[in-house]
Amino acid sequence: MNEVLLEAKGIRKYFPIKKGLFQLAPSYVKAVDDISFQVFKGEALGIVGESGCGKSTTGRLLIRLIEATAGEVLYKGNNLLNFPNEKMRVIRKDLQMIFQDPYSSLNPRMTIGETLEEPLQNFQFVNKRERKEKIEELLKVVGLGQQAAFRYPHEFSGGQRQRIGIARALSLDPELIIADEPVSALDVSIQSQILNLLQDLKEKFSLTYIFISHDLSVVNHFCDRIIVMYLGRVVEISTKENLFRDPLHPYTQALLSAVPIPNPLAKKERIILSGDVPSPSSPPNGCAFHPRCKACIPRCKTERPSLKQMPNGGYVACHLYD
Template sequence: MSEWLEVNDLKTYYPVKKGLFGRTSETIKAVDGVSFAVRKGETFGLVGESGCGKSTTGRSILRLAEPTGGTVLFEGQDIMKLGKEELRRQRRHMQMVFQDPLSSLNPRHTVGKLLEEPLIVHGLGNSSERKRSVREMLEIVGLPAGFASRYPHQFSGGQRQRIGIARALIVRPKLIVADEPVSALDVSIQSQVINLMQDLQRDFGLTYLFISHDLGVVRHISDRVGVMYLGRLVEVADKQDLFSRPLHPYTQALLSAIPNANPDAKRERIVLGGDLPSAAQAPSGCAFHTRCPYAMELCSKVMPRMVERERGHVVACHLDQTGNEAIRC
Protein backbone atom coordinates (compact mmCIF):
# COMPACT_ATOMS: atom_id res chain seq x y z
CA MET A 1 0.00 0.00 0.00
CA SER A 2 1.29 3.45 -0.90
CA GLU A 3 1.16 6.56 1.25
CA TRP A 4 -2.09 8.23 0.29
CA LEU A 5 -2.64 10.89 2.90
CA GLU A 6 0.53 12.68 4.00
CA VAL A 7 0.53 15.13 6.90
CA ASN A 8 3.75 17.13 7.20
CA ASP A 9 4.65 19.43 10.11
CA LEU A 10 0.99 20.28 10.78
CA LYS A 11 0.50 23.12 13.25
CA THR A 12 -2.69 24.61 14.65
CA TYR A 13 -2.25 27.44 17.14
CA TYR A 14 -4.89 29.47 18.95
CA PRO A 15 -4.01 32.92 20.35
CA VAL A 16 -5.34 33.74 23.82
CA LYS A 17 -6.33 37.39 24.04
CA LYS A 18 -6.60 39.22 27.33
CA GLY A 19 -6.95 42.75 28.58
CA LEU A 20 -8.88 45.80 27.46
CA PHE A 21 -7.27 45.91 24.01
CA GLY A 22 -7.44 42.18 23.35
CA ARG A 23 -3.71 41.68 23.13
CA THR A 24 -2.37 38.18 22.62
CA SER A 25 -0.93 37.08 25.96
CA GLU A 26 -0.10 33.48 25.04
CA THR A 27 -0.60 30.92 22.32
CA ILE A 28 -2.18 27.49 22.70
CA LYS A 29 -0.26 25.06 20.50
CA ALA A 30 -3.01 22.49 20.04
CA VAL A 31 -1.12 20.75 17.22
CA ASP A 32 2.60 21.45 17.09
CA GLY A 33 4.45 19.90 14.16
CA VAL A 34 2.61 16.60 13.57
CA SER A 35 3.75 14.43 10.64
CA PHE A 36 2.44 11.02 9.58
CA ALA A 37 1.15 9.16 6.53
CA VAL A 38 -1.96 7.04 6.03
CA ARG A 39 -1.99 4.29 3.42
CA LYS A 40 -4.92 3.71 1.14
CA GLY A 41 -7.40 1.23 2.57
CA GLU A 42 -5.96 1.11 6.10
CA THR A 43 -7.15 2.35 9.47
CA PHE A 44 -4.70 4.66 11.19
CA GLY A 45 -5.47 5.07 14.89
CA LEU A 46 -4.60 8.28 16.73
CA VAL A 47 -4.56 7.99 20.53
CA GLY A 48 -3.64 10.03 23.57
CA GLU A 49 -5.03 11.71 26.68
CA SER A 50 -7.83 14.25 26.48
CA GLY A 51 -6.36 17.59 25.44
CA CYS A 52 -3.41 16.13 23.54
CA GLY A 53 -4.61 17.58 20.21
CA LYS A 54 -5.78 14.46 18.39
CA SER A 55 -9.26 15.81 17.58
CA THR A 56 -7.80 19.13 16.44
CA THR A 57 -5.45 17.17 14.18
CA GLY A 58 -8.39 15.46 12.50
CA ARG A 59 -10.30 18.70 12.06
CA SER A 60 -7.21 20.48 10.76
CA ILE A 61 -6.65 17.83 8.09
CA LEU A 62 -10.14 18.56 6.74
CA ARG A 63 -9.68 22.29 7.41
CA LEU A 64 -12.68 22.38 9.70
CA ALA A 65 -10.12 24.01 11.98
CA GLU A 66 -7.82 26.21 9.92
CA PRO A 67 -4.17 25.14 10.41
CA THR A 68 -1.45 27.63 11.23
CA GLY A 69 1.16 25.83 9.13
CA GLY A 70 2.24 22.60 7.49
CA THR A 71 0.96 20.64 4.51
CA VAL A 72 -1.69 17.96 4.02
CA LEU A 73 -1.33 16.01 0.80
CA PHE A 74 -4.37 13.96 -0.22
CA GLU A 75 -3.77 11.92 -3.35
CA GLY A 76 -0.90 14.28 -4.14
CA GLN A 77 -2.97 17.48 -3.78
CA ASP A 78 -2.12 19.99 -1.05
CA ILE A 79 -5.35 20.63 0.86
CA MET A 80 -3.87 23.76 2.43
CA LYS A 81 -3.63 25.50 -0.95
CA LEU A 82 -7.23 24.92 -2.06
CA GLY A 83 -9.62 27.84 -2.44
CA LYS A 84 -13.12 27.80 -0.99
CA GLU A 85 -14.80 26.22 -4.02
CA GLU A 86 -11.99 23.72 -4.62
CA LEU A 87 -12.10 22.71 -0.96
CA ARG A 88 -15.87 22.20 -1.12
CA ARG A 89 -15.44 19.82 -4.06
CA GLN A 90 -12.61 17.98 -2.34
CA ARG A 91 -14.64 17.46 0.81
CA ARG A 92 -16.86 15.04 -1.05
CA HIS A 93 -13.90 12.65 -0.81
CA MET A 94 -12.97 13.52 2.80
CA GLN A 95 -15.76 13.22 5.35
CA MET A 96 -15.99 13.23 9.14
CA VAL A 97 -17.93 11.28 11.76
CA PHE A 98 -18.28 13.29 14.96
CA GLN A 99 -18.13 12.19 18.59
CA ASP A 100 -21.60 13.43 19.61
CA PRO A 101 -24.10 12.52 16.89
CA LEU A 102 -26.94 14.49 18.50
CA SER A 103 -25.09 17.82 18.46
CA SER A 104 -23.88 17.21 14.89
CA LEU A 105 -27.39 16.57 13.53
CA ASN A 106 -29.77 19.50 13.02
CA PRO A 107 -32.75 18.78 15.31
CA ARG A 108 -35.13 20.69 13.01
CA HIS A 109 -34.54 18.42 10.04
CA THR A 110 -35.74 14.91 9.41
CA VAL A 111 -33.18 12.18 8.89
CA GLY A 112 -34.14 12.10 5.22
CA LYS A 113 -33.33 15.78 4.79
CA LEU A 114 -30.08 15.44 6.77
CA LEU A 115 -28.88 12.66 4.50
CA GLU A 116 -30.08 14.32 1.32
CA GLU A 117 -28.35 17.63 2.05
CA PRO A 118 -24.79 16.45 1.20
CA LEU A 119 -26.07 15.14 -2.13
CA ILE A 120 -27.64 18.55 -2.88
CA VAL A 121 -24.47 20.42 -1.90
CA HIS A 122 -22.35 18.31 -4.23
CA GLY A 123 -24.92 18.22 -7.03
CA LEU A 124 -25.40 14.46 -7.01
CA GLY A 125 -28.56 13.11 -8.64
CA ASN A 126 -32.05 14.49 -9.08
CA SER A 127 -34.73 14.56 -6.39
CA SER A 128 -35.97 10.98 -6.88
CA GLU A 129 -32.42 9.62 -7.13
CA ARG A 130 -31.40 11.39 -3.93
CA LYS A 131 -34.40 10.05 -2.02
CA ARG A 132 -33.61 6.55 -3.26
CA SER A 133 -30.00 6.98 -2.12
CA VAL A 134 -31.21 8.04 1.33
CA ARG A 135 -33.35 4.92 1.70
CA GLU A 136 -30.55 2.67 0.49
CA MET A 137 -28.00 4.25 2.80
CA LEU A 138 -30.22 3.85 5.84
CA GLU A 139 -30.53 0.15 5.11
CA ILE A 140 -26.77 -0.15 4.54
CA VAL A 141 -26.08 1.15 8.07
CA GLY A 142 -28.71 -1.15 9.56
CA LEU A 143 -31.73 1.14 9.88
CA PRO A 144 -35.17 0.79 8.24
CA ALA A 145 -35.78 3.06 5.25
CA GLY A 146 -38.92 4.36 7.00
CA PHE A 147 -36.77 6.14 9.57
CA ALA A 148 -36.13 8.87 6.98
CA SER A 149 -39.26 10.71 8.17
CA ARG A 150 -38.17 10.84 11.83
CA TYR A 151 -36.15 13.44 13.72
CA PRO A 152 -32.78 12.91 15.48
CA HIS A 153 -34.22 13.15 19.02
CA GLN A 154 -36.41 10.11 18.31
CA PHE A 155 -33.41 7.77 18.11
CA SER A 156 -31.06 6.11 20.57
CA GLY A 157 -27.38 7.08 20.73
CA GLY A 158 -26.31 4.09 18.68
CA GLN A 159 -28.94 4.77 16.02
CA ARG A 160 -27.91 8.43 15.82
CA GLN A 161 -24.30 7.43 15.28
CA ARG A 162 -25.40 5.13 12.45
CA ILE A 163 -27.16 8.15 10.94
CA GLY A 164 -23.97 10.17 11.32
CA ILE A 165 -22.02 7.44 9.54
CA ALA A 166 -24.68 7.30 6.81
CA ARG A 167 -24.43 11.06 6.28
CA ALA A 168 -20.66 10.83 5.87
CA LEU A 169 -20.89 7.81 3.57
CA ILE A 170 -23.72 8.91 1.29
CA VAL A 171 -21.43 10.97 -0.99
CA ARG A 172 -19.13 7.93 -1.34
CA PRO A 173 -15.98 9.43 0.20
CA LYS A 174 -12.53 7.87 0.08
CA LEU A 175 -11.35 9.00 3.53
CA ILE A 176 -13.34 9.22 6.75
CA VAL A 177 -11.99 10.96 9.85
CA ALA A 178 -13.78 9.33 12.79
CA ASP A 179 -13.43 11.49 15.91
CA GLU A 180 -14.21 9.38 18.99
CA PRO A 181 -17.16 7.78 17.15
CA VAL A 182 -18.05 5.29 19.89
CA SER A 183 -16.90 6.98 23.12
CA ALA A 184 -20.41 8.24 23.98
CA LEU A 185 -22.02 4.81 23.46
CA ASP A 186 -22.61 1.85 25.75
CA VAL A 187 -20.03 -0.92 25.46
CA SER A 188 -22.47 -3.34 23.80
CA ILE A 189 -23.40 -0.71 21.21
CA GLN A 190 -19.76 0.23 20.67
CA SER A 191 -18.96 -3.21 19.31
CA GLN A 192 -21.90 -3.06 16.89
CA VAL A 193 -20.82 0.33 15.51
CA ILE A 194 -17.17 -0.77 15.23
CA ASN A 195 -18.21 -3.92 13.36
CA LEU A 196 -20.39 -1.79 11.07
CA MET A 197 -17.47 0.53 10.30
CA GLN A 198 -15.25 -2.43 9.46
CA ASP A 199 -17.91 -3.89 7.15
CA LEU A 200 -18.32 -0.53 5.41
CA GLN A 201 -14.57 -0.21 5.01
CA ARG A 202 -14.44 -3.57 3.28
CA ASP A 203 -17.51 -2.96 1.08
CA PHE A 204 -16.69 0.62 0.04
CA GLY A 205 -12.89 0.56 0.08
CA LEU A 206 -12.69 3.25 2.78
CA THR A 207 -9.64 4.62 4.54
CA TYR A 208 -10.07 5.65 8.19
CA LEU A 209 -8.28 8.08 10.46
CA PHE A 210 -9.68 6.75 13.73
CA ILE A 211 -9.29 9.08 16.72
CA SER A 212 -9.87 7.67 20.19
CA HIS A 213 -8.62 7.60 23.77
CA ASP A 214 -9.80 3.99 24.14
CA LEU A 215 -6.80 1.77 23.44
CA GLY A 216 -8.94 -1.36 23.42
CA VAL A 217 -11.07 -0.02 20.57
CA VAL A 218 -7.99 1.23 18.70
CA ARG A 219 -6.32 -2.15 19.03
CA HIS A 220 -9.38 -3.84 17.56
CA ILE A 221 -9.91 -1.64 14.51
CA SER A 222 -6.52 -0.12 13.60
CA ASP A 223 -3.72 -1.30 11.33
CA ARG A 224 -1.19 1.28 12.53
CA VAL A 225 -1.28 3.57 15.54
CA GLY A 226 0.13 7.02 16.34
CA VAL A 227 0.44 8.17 19.96
CA MET A 228 0.10 11.90 20.69
CA TYR A 229 1.22 13.89 23.70
CA LEU A 230 0.67 17.63 24.10
CA GLY A 231 0.25 18.39 20.41
CA ARG A 232 3.03 16.14 19.11
CA LEU A 233 3.40 12.56 17.96
CA VAL A 234 5.73 10.55 20.19
CA GLU A 235 5.42 7.10 18.60
CA VAL A 236 4.05 5.49 15.42
CA ALA A 237 4.07 1.77 14.70
CA ASP A 238 2.10 -1.17 13.38
CA LYS A 239 -0.59 -2.21 15.83
CA GLN A 240 1.08 -5.46 16.83
CA ASP A 241 4.48 -3.83 17.36
CA LEU A 242 3.07 -0.97 19.40
CA PHE A 243 1.04 -3.13 21.76
CA SER A 244 3.68 -5.84 22.17
CA ARG A 245 6.78 -3.61 22.27
CA PRO A 246 6.08 0.05 23.09
CA LEU A 247 9.27 2.11 23.03
CA HIS A 248 8.19 5.49 24.39
CA PRO A 249 7.66 5.78 28.18
CA TYR A 250 4.34 7.55 27.62
CA THR A 251 3.06 4.73 25.41
CA GLN A 252 4.21 2.21 28.00
CA ALA A 253 2.23 4.05 30.68
CA LEU A 254 -0.91 4.17 28.52
CA LEU A 255 -0.77 0.46 27.74
CA SER A 256 -0.19 -0.46 31.38
CA ALA A 257 -3.58 1.11 32.20
CA ILE A 258 -5.57 -1.17 29.87
CA PRO A 259 -7.81 -3.45 31.99
CA ASN A 260 -6.95 -7.14 31.80
CA ALA A 261 -9.81 -9.58 31.27
CA ASN A 262 -7.97 -12.19 33.35
CA PRO A 263 -8.36 -11.29 37.05
CA ASP A 264 -5.40 -13.53 38.00
CA ALA A 265 -3.00 -11.92 35.56
CA LYS A 266 -0.53 -9.50 37.10
CA ARG A 267 0.64 -6.43 35.29
CA GLU A 268 2.78 -3.63 36.61
CA ARG A 269 0.85 -0.37 36.40
CA ILE A 270 2.93 2.67 35.46
CA VAL A 271 1.50 5.67 37.28
CA LEU A 272 2.55 9.02 35.85
CA GLY A 273 3.16 11.82 38.30
CA GLY A 274 1.76 15.31 37.87
CA ASP A 275 -0.84 16.62 35.48
CA LEU A 276 -0.79 17.10 31.73
CA PRO A 277 0.96 20.46 31.15
CA SER A 278 -0.87 23.30 29.45
CA ALA A 279 -0.54 23.50 25.68
CA ALA A 280 -0.09 27.25 26.17
CA GLN A 281 2.98 26.72 28.36
CA ALA A 282 4.54 23.52 27.12
CA PRO A 283 7.75 22.42 28.88
CA SER A 284 11.02 22.98 27.05
CA GLY A 285 12.76 20.08 25.34
CA CYS A 286 10.67 16.91 25.44
CA ALA A 287 7.21 17.92 26.67
CA PHE A 288 6.89 14.60 28.51
CA HIS A 289 10.01 15.05 30.65
CA THR A 290 8.03 16.58 33.56
CA ARG A 291 6.18 13.26 34.04
CA CYS A 292 8.68 10.74 32.63
CA PRO A 293 10.25 8.29 35.14
CA TYR A 294 13.38 8.07 32.96
CA ALA A 295 13.90 11.80 32.32
CA MET A 296 17.49 13.02 31.99
CA GLU A 297 18.93 16.52 31.90
CA LEU A 298 19.05 16.26 28.10
CA CYS A 299 15.28 15.75 27.96
CA SER A 300 14.54 19.19 29.43
CA LYS A 301 16.78 20.95 26.93
CA VAL A 302 16.53 19.22 23.55
CA MET A 303 13.35 18.29 21.68
CA PRO A 304 13.73 14.70 20.42
CA ARG A 305 12.89 14.07 16.79
CA MET A 306 11.09 11.06 15.40
CA VAL A 307 13.62 8.30 14.68
CA GLU A 308 12.98 4.86 13.20
CA ARG A 309 14.27 2.47 15.87
CA GLU A 310 12.85 -0.64 14.23
CA ARG A 311 11.36 -1.26 10.81
CA GLY A 312 8.21 0.88 10.58
CA HIS A 313 8.46 1.78 14.27
CA VAL A 314 9.38 5.41 14.92
CA VAL A 315 9.67 7.12 18.29
CA ALA A 316 10.63 10.55 19.63
CA CYS A 317 12.67 9.80 22.74
CA HIS A 318 16.23 10.30 23.99
CA LEU A 319 16.24 6.75 25.35
CA ASP A 320 16.82 3.72 23.18
CA GLN A 321 14.69 0.61 23.63
CA THR A 322 17.03 -0.80 26.30
CA GLY A 323 16.62 2.25 28.51
CA ASN A 324 20.03 3.71 27.74
CA GLU A 325 20.66 7.22 26.53
CA ALA A 326 20.26 7.27 22.77
CA ILE A 327 22.29 9.29 20.30
CA ARG A 328 21.48 12.95 20.67
CA CYS A 329 18.51 13.63 18.37
Protein backbone atom coordinates in the same frame (compact mmCIF):
# COMPACT_ATOMS: atom_id res chain seq x y z
CA MET B 1 4.62 -0.58 -1.43
CA ASN B 2 1.61 1.05 0.24
CA GLU B 3 0.10 4.03 -1.57
CA VAL B 4 0.09 7.24 0.50
CA LEU B 5 -3.40 8.76 0.36
CA LEU B 6 -2.85 11.66 2.76
CA GLU B 7 0.24 13.11 4.42
CA ALA B 8 0.60 15.70 7.17
CA LYS B 9 3.87 17.65 7.14
CA GLY B 10 4.75 19.81 10.11
CA ILE B 11 1.19 20.95 10.81
CA ARG B 12 0.65 23.36 13.67
CA LYS B 13 -2.39 24.95 15.23
CA TYR B 14 -1.83 27.77 17.72
CA PHE B 15 -4.87 29.44 19.30
CA PRO B 16 -4.16 33.01 20.49
CA ILE B 17 -4.92 33.88 24.12
CA LYS B 18 -6.37 37.32 24.76
CA LYS B 19 -5.41 38.67 28.17
CA GLY B 20 -6.36 42.33 27.95
CA LEU B 21 -5.86 45.50 25.98
CA PHE B 22 -2.22 46.23 26.86
CA GLN B 23 -0.66 42.81 26.43
CA LEU B 24 2.53 43.33 24.42
CA ALA B 25 3.67 39.78 23.67
CA PRO B 26 0.85 37.53 22.44
CA SER B 27 0.63 34.04 23.92
CA TYR B 28 -0.79 30.92 22.32
CA VAL B 29 -2.28 27.54 23.15
CA LYS B 30 -0.22 25.11 21.08
CA ALA B 31 -2.95 22.57 20.41
CA VAL B 32 -1.00 20.86 17.62
CA ASP B 33 2.71 21.51 17.52
CA ASP B 34 4.62 20.40 14.42
CA ILE B 35 3.37 16.88 13.70
CA SER B 36 3.95 14.75 10.61
CA PHE B 37 2.60 11.36 9.53
CA GLN B 38 1.29 9.44 6.53
CA VAL B 39 -2.05 7.72 5.93
CA PHE B 40 -1.92 4.76 3.55
CA LYS B 41 -4.80 3.92 1.25
CA GLY B 42 -7.08 1.23 2.67
CA GLU B 43 -5.75 1.28 6.25
CA ALA B 44 -7.32 2.25 9.56
CA LEU B 45 -4.93 4.63 11.32
CA GLY B 46 -5.59 5.24 15.02
CA ILE B 47 -4.71 8.41 16.94
CA VAL B 48 -4.64 8.02 20.73
CA GLY B 49 -3.65 10.06 23.76
CA GLU B 50 -4.99 11.78 26.86
CA SER B 51 -7.79 14.33 26.68
CA GLY B 52 -6.41 17.64 25.44
CA CYS B 53 -3.47 16.14 23.54
CA GLY B 54 -4.70 17.50 20.18
CA LYS B 55 -6.29 14.38 18.65
CA SER B 56 -9.58 15.95 17.58
CA THR B 57 -7.90 19.19 16.51
CA THR B 58 -5.62 17.16 14.24
CA GLY B 59 -8.61 15.48 12.59
CA ARG B 60 -10.29 18.81 11.94
CA LEU B 61 -7.09 20.33 10.57
CA LEU B 62 -6.72 17.55 8.00
CA ILE B 63 -10.00 18.43 6.28
CA ARG B 64 -9.83 22.17 7.07
CA LEU B 65 -12.79 22.36 9.41
CA ILE B 66 -10.34 24.62 11.21
CA GLU B 67 -7.40 26.31 9.49
CA ALA B 68 -3.82 25.33 10.31
CA THR B 69 -1.31 27.88 11.56
CA ALA B 70 1.48 26.26 9.53
CA GLY B 71 2.40 23.10 7.67
CA GLU B 72 1.09 21.09 4.74
CA VAL B 73 -1.70 18.54 4.29
CA LEU B 74 -1.06 16.60 1.09
CA TYR B 75 -4.01 14.69 -0.39
CA LYS B 76 -2.88 12.66 -3.41
CA GLY B 77 0.13 14.96 -3.58
CA ASN B 78 -1.81 18.25 -3.51
CA ASN B 79 -1.56 20.63 -0.55
CA LEU B 80 -5.12 21.15 0.69
CA LEU B 81 -4.09 24.21 2.69
CA ASN B 82 -3.41 26.11 -0.55
CA PHE B 83 -6.79 25.33 -2.12
CA PRO B 84 -9.32 28.19 -2.48
CA ASN B 85 -12.64 27.61 -0.76
CA GLU B 86 -14.50 26.57 -3.92
CA LYS B 87 -11.92 23.94 -4.83
CA MET B 88 -11.77 22.72 -1.23
CA ARG B 89 -15.54 22.37 -1.24
CA VAL B 90 -15.33 19.96 -4.18
CA ILE B 91 -12.50 17.95 -2.58
CA ARG B 92 -14.27 17.73 0.78
CA LYS B 93 -16.82 15.24 -0.52
CA ASP B 94 -13.93 12.75 -0.67
CA LEU B 95 -12.92 13.55 2.94
CA GLN B 96 -15.77 13.04 5.39
CA MET B 97 -16.05 13.06 9.17
CA ILE B 98 -18.02 11.15 11.79
CA PHE B 99 -18.39 13.27 14.92
CA GLN B 100 -18.16 12.19 18.53
CA ASP B 101 -21.56 13.30 19.80
CA PRO B 102 -24.47 11.71 17.89
CA TYR B 103 -26.88 14.04 19.70
CA SER B 104 -25.47 17.43 18.67
CA SER B 105 -24.14 16.47 15.23
CA LEU B 106 -27.65 16.12 13.71
CA ASN B 107 -29.99 19.03 13.03
CA PRO B 108 -33.05 18.46 15.29
CA ARG B 109 -35.32 20.38 12.87
CA MET B 110 -34.57 18.17 9.87
CA THR B 111 -35.86 14.68 9.25
CA ILE B 112 -33.27 11.99 8.65
CA GLY B 113 -34.23 11.95 4.98
CA GLU B 114 -33.61 15.71 4.72
CA THR B 115 -30.28 15.33 6.54
CA LEU B 116 -29.10 12.70 4.08
CA GLU B 117 -30.56 14.46 1.05
CA GLU B 118 -28.79 17.78 1.66
CA PRO B 119 -25.26 16.65 0.66
CA LEU B 120 -26.65 14.69 -2.29
CA GLN B 121 -28.49 17.75 -3.55
CA ASN B 122 -25.45 19.99 -3.09
CA PHE B 123 -22.95 17.75 -4.84
CA GLN B 124 -24.13 15.15 -7.29
CA PHE B 125 -27.71 13.85 -7.32
CA VAL B 126 -29.93 16.39 -9.13
CA ASN B 127 -32.79 13.98 -9.82
CA LYS B 128 -35.15 13.61 -6.84
CA ARG B 129 -35.86 9.95 -7.59
CA GLU B 130 -32.13 9.17 -7.57
CA ARG B 131 -31.73 10.96 -4.26
CA LYS B 132 -34.59 8.95 -2.74
CA GLU B 133 -33.04 5.67 -3.93
CA LYS B 134 -29.64 6.68 -2.55
CA ILE B 135 -31.15 7.56 0.85
CA GLU B 136 -32.92 4.20 1.02
CA GLU B 137 -29.66 2.45 0.13
CA LEU B 138 -27.71 4.37 2.81
CA LEU B 139 -30.24 3.56 5.53
CA LYS B 140 -30.17 -0.11 4.56
CA VAL B 141 -26.35 -0.20 4.59
CA VAL B 142 -26.19 1.13 8.18
CA GLY B 143 -28.95 -1.18 9.43
CA LEU B 144 -31.94 1.17 9.55
CA GLY B 145 -35.29 0.79 7.82
CA GLN B 146 -36.69 3.05 5.11
CA GLN B 147 -39.20 4.56 7.54
CA ALA B 148 -36.30 6.18 9.40
CA ALA B 149 -36.14 8.78 6.64
CA PHE B 150 -39.42 10.35 7.85
CA ARG B 151 -38.45 10.60 11.51
CA TYR B 152 -36.51 13.21 13.49
CA PRO B 153 -33.24 12.72 15.44
CA HIS B 154 -34.93 12.83 18.87
CA GLU B 155 -36.86 9.68 17.96
CA PHE B 156 -33.67 7.58 17.82
CA SER B 157 -31.29 6.14 20.41
CA GLY B 158 -27.64 7.17 20.58
CA GLY B 159 -26.47 4.14 18.63
CA GLN B 160 -29.07 4.72 15.93
CA ARG B 161 -28.08 8.38 15.66
CA GLN B 162 -24.48 7.39 15.17
CA ARG B 163 -25.58 5.04 12.38
CA ILE B 164 -27.27 8.04 10.77
CA GLY B 165 -24.04 10.03 11.15
CA ILE B 166 -22.19 7.19 9.42
CA ALA B 167 -24.77 7.15 6.61
CA ARG B 168 -24.30 10.88 6.13
CA ALA B 169 -20.52 10.44 5.92
CA LEU B 170 -20.99 7.70 3.32
CA SER B 171 -23.49 9.63 1.21
CA LEU B 172 -20.92 11.15 -1.17
CA ASP B 173 -18.81 7.99 -1.58
CA PRO B 174 -15.69 9.32 0.21
CA GLU B 175 -12.21 7.81 0.11
CA LEU B 176 -11.21 8.87 3.63
CA ILE B 177 -13.35 9.06 6.76
CA ILE B 178 -12.11 10.70 9.95
CA ALA B 179 -13.95 9.14 12.88
CA ASP B 180 -13.61 11.39 15.94
CA GLU B 181 -14.27 9.14 18.95
CA PRO B 182 -17.39 7.73 17.26
CA VAL B 183 -18.23 5.24 20.04
CA SER B 184 -17.13 7.07 23.21
CA ALA B 185 -20.63 8.44 23.89
CA LEU B 186 -22.29 5.03 23.46
CA ASP B 187 -22.97 2.08 25.77
CA VAL B 188 -20.43 -0.72 25.62
CA SER B 189 -22.86 -3.14 23.98
CA ILE B 190 -23.64 -0.57 21.25
CA GLN B 191 -19.95 0.27 20.76
CA SER B 192 -19.19 -3.20 19.40
CA GLN B 193 -22.10 -2.95 16.92
CA ILE B 194 -20.86 0.39 15.57
CA LEU B 195 -17.25 -0.84 15.33
CA ASN B 196 -18.35 -3.95 13.45
CA LEU B 197 -20.43 -1.78 11.12
CA LEU B 198 -17.45 0.50 10.42
CA GLN B 199 -15.27 -2.55 9.74
CA ASP B 200 -17.82 -4.02 7.33
CA LEU B 201 -18.15 -0.69 5.50
CA LYS B 202 -14.37 -0.43 5.21
CA GLU B 203 -14.24 -3.70 3.32
CA LYS B 204 -17.40 -3.09 1.28
CA PHE B 205 -16.51 0.41 0.07
CA SER B 206 -12.66 0.23 0.22
CA LEU B 207 -12.53 3.04 2.78
CA THR B 208 -9.56 4.54 4.58
CA TYR B 209 -10.08 5.57 8.22
CA ILE B 210 -8.41 7.91 10.65
CA PHE B 211 -9.84 6.68 13.94
CA ILE B 212 -9.46 9.06 16.90
CA SER B 213 -9.95 7.56 20.36
CA HIS B 214 -8.73 7.56 23.95
CA ASP B 215 -9.69 3.89 24.38
CA LEU B 216 -6.70 1.70 23.57
CA SER B 217 -8.71 -1.52 23.56
CA VAL B 218 -11.02 -0.11 20.88
CA VAL B 219 -8.05 1.06 18.80
CA ASN B 220 -6.38 -2.35 19.16
CA HIS B 221 -9.52 -4.01 17.84
CA PHE B 222 -10.10 -1.65 14.92
CA CYS B 223 -6.84 -0.11 13.67
CA ASP B 224 -3.83 -1.28 11.65
CA ARG B 225 -1.35 1.39 12.78
CA ILE B 226 -1.44 3.72 15.77
CA ILE B 227 -0.16 7.25 16.42
CA VAL B 228 0.38 8.20 20.07
CA MET B 229 0.12 11.93 20.84
CA TYR B 230 1.12 13.89 23.93
CA LEU B 231 0.58 17.62 24.40
CA GLY B 232 0.14 18.35 20.72
CA ARG B 233 3.10 16.26 19.57
CA VAL B 234 3.53 12.79 18.10
CA VAL B 235 5.63 10.59 20.40
CA GLU B 236 5.26 7.20 18.68
CA ILE B 237 3.95 5.64 15.46
CA SER B 238 3.76 1.87 15.15
CA THR B 239 1.70 -1.08 13.98
CA LYS B 240 -0.77 -2.20 16.61
CA GLU B 241 1.04 -5.53 17.00
CA ASN B 242 4.37 -3.87 17.79
CA LEU B 243 2.81 -1.17 19.94
CA PHE B 244 0.96 -3.54 22.25
CA ARG B 245 3.76 -6.12 22.34
CA ASP B 246 6.75 -3.77 22.73
CA PRO B 247 5.89 -0.08 23.33
CA LEU B 248 8.97 2.12 23.04
CA HIS B 249 8.12 5.57 24.38
CA PRO B 250 7.76 5.86 28.19
CA TYR B 251 4.40 7.61 27.72
CA THR B 252 3.09 4.77 25.53
CA GLN B 253 4.28 2.27 28.14
CA ALA B 254 2.34 4.15 30.83
CA LEU B 255 -0.82 4.26 28.69
CA LEU B 256 -0.71 0.54 27.97
CA SER B 257 -0.08 -0.33 31.62
CA ALA B 258 -3.48 1.19 32.43
CA VAL B 259 -5.39 -1.07 30.01
CA PRO B 260 -7.36 -3.66 32.05
CA ILE B 261 -6.64 -7.35 31.51
CA PRO B 262 -9.76 -9.58 31.27
CA ASN B 263 -8.25 -12.07 33.69
CA PRO B 264 -8.64 -11.52 37.45
CA LEU B 265 -5.69 -13.84 38.22
CA ALA B 266 -3.23 -12.08 35.92
CA LYS B 267 -0.86 -9.58 37.54
CA LYS B 268 0.20 -6.44 35.74
CA GLU B 269 2.58 -3.71 36.83
CA ARG B 270 0.91 -0.31 36.58
CA ILE B 271 3.09 2.69 35.66
CA ILE B 272 1.82 5.67 37.65
CA LEU B 273 2.69 9.04 36.11
CA SER B 274 3.60 11.76 38.59
CA GLY B 275 2.41 15.34 38.24
CA ASP B 276 -0.19 16.87 35.96
CA VAL B 277 -0.23 17.31 32.22
CA PRO B 278 1.54 20.63 31.45
CA SER B 279 -0.47 23.47 29.95
CA PRO B 280 -0.37 23.64 26.14
CA SER B 281 -0.04 27.42 26.50
CA SER B 282 3.37 26.99 28.19
CA PRO B 283 4.75 23.55 27.27
CA PRO B 284 8.05 22.46 28.85
CA ASN B 285 11.32 22.95 27.03
CA GLY B 286 12.81 19.91 25.33
CA CYS B 287 10.64 16.80 25.46
CA ALA B 288 7.11 17.74 26.55
CA PHE B 289 6.87 14.53 28.60
CA HIS B 290 10.08 14.95 30.59
CA PRO B 291 8.48 16.43 33.80
CA ARG B 292 6.51 13.18 34.24
CA CYS B 293 9.04 10.70 32.85
CA LYS B 294 10.99 8.40 35.20
CA ALA B 295 13.55 7.72 32.46
CA CYS B 296 14.31 11.42 31.95
CA ILE B 297 17.95 12.30 31.19
CA PRO B 298 19.47 15.84 31.17
CA ARG B 299 19.18 16.11 27.40
CA CYS B 300 15.40 15.63 27.60
CA LYS B 301 15.04 18.94 29.46
CA THR B 302 16.67 21.08 26.80
CA GLU B 303 16.40 19.37 23.40
CA ARG B 304 13.17 18.39 21.70
CA PRO B 305 13.44 14.84 20.29
CA SER B 306 12.57 14.20 16.66
CA LEU B 307 10.78 11.14 15.30
CA LYS B 308 13.32 8.42 14.48
CA GLN B 309 12.64 5.23 12.57
CA MET B 310 13.30 2.08 14.57
CA PRO B 311 14.38 -1.40 13.38
CA ASN B 312 10.79 -2.67 13.70
CA GLY B 313 9.63 -0.07 11.16
CA GLY B 314 7.94 2.20 13.69
CA TYR B 315 8.89 5.72 14.80
CA VAL B 316 9.58 7.13 18.25
CA ALA B 317 10.45 10.60 19.54
CA CYS B 318 12.67 9.82 22.53
CA HIS B 319 16.34 10.52 23.33
CA LEU B 320 16.66 7.09 24.94
CA TYR B 321 16.88 5.56 21.47
CA ASP B 322 19.56 7.87 20.01
